[in-house]
Amino acid sequence: MWVPAAIFLGVCVIVALVRVFLGPTTPDRIVGLDTINTIVVMIMVILGIAFKEVILIDVAIVYALLSFVTTLFIAKYIEKGKF
Template sequence: MADAIAFTDTLLKYTIIISSIFIGVSLLLLLYRIFKGPTNPDRAVGLDTIGINLMALTGIIAIYLSTPYLNDVALLVGILGFLGTLATAKYVEKGVIIDRDMD
């Protein structure tokens, strides 16, 4: 039984390391897409995907630290990413974020 627990601890450790590396590489590639993206919608998709990757990285850190407190942080990052995506989509579509029409 002790061998099985040691194996799962080792497997979890290596999975967290590999996942963190892949998410880090993904974040670097997304930063490149944001700075060199040919169009504004490409940049918006890059920002949205960075938010999703930050949520995943927060979840991985929560698993590594064995704490449920970072789940609130992941939800907050998700909500802020969603609001940012809405604002960016409105800007790309209309050219303004807040309409000043008093009809």
């Protein structure tokens, strides 16, 4: 029952990726990227539960924290125009 849910969330990631390519302004693209990050963390957790691998969930925790840092840096970049 877990693998179909992961495949469904993968389809959601592809639909959000369309917004990243289309988005008229830079903040639009970042909103799509932020959504993709959260959904990818959930896919990793679900696959870890499905295959009973703890290492996938550990990678998911690290990915969540690092994607937060990435979001903060891109926000600082579009705020000032440079680092």
